Amino acid sequence: MKKIWEFIATGFYSGKLPKMPGTWGSIVAAIFLYFFWPENIVYQLLIVAVTFVSSVVSSQSLSEQLDDKDPDSVVIDEIIGMEIAMLGIKATLPVVVAALVIFRIIDIMKPPPIKLFEKLPGGFGITVDDMFAGLYSNILLRLLIWRHYV
Structure with missing residues (x-):
């Protein structure tokens, strides 16, 4: 079971690529989103819910292993x-590429209060700060779309 959690936590081992593991994981996500992201919000929310549980459990497991x-x-x-x-x-x-760039910038900068969420325990803390970076990114991306920049 440990190998399965490692596979999930590392984004199909993309997190083990040299240099910039977060960027590699984000690129894997961008590829998935471009090819498989459903237009139906209910399905999107279901995917996010499954990813949330998988993230908390797998990142907690790998964190403990390492x-x-x-x-x-x-x-x-x-x-x-x-x-x-x-x-x-x-x-x-264009929208997925913009999301990737915006998300990476926000995830690296961690504007307030995102950095505070890193202090939460275990897999929950590992996951939640990036969820808020995603939320900030979503808002900025919507503004860009609304202004027709992407």
Whole structure:
């Protein structure tokens, strides 16, 4: 079971690629979103819910295995962040690319109060800060779409 949780937590092992594991995980999410993101919001919310549970459990498991509070190789949290960035938004190529760029900037910068969520315990803390980065990204992406920049 540990190998399955590792596979999920590392975003299909994309988090084990050299340098920038969070970016690799976000790229995997962007590819998934472009090709498979449903237009129906109910299905989108179902995907986010499944990813949330998977993220909390798998990142907690790998964190314990590695004895590291927030291992760099855990990127399932970036995947859920990207899903939330695209929540309620049609996945066209320009929009997904914009979501990827915006999400990575916000995830790296961690504007307030996102950084506070990292202090939450275990897999929940690993996951929630990226969910809020996704929420910020969603708002900015909607503004760009509304202004017809993407």
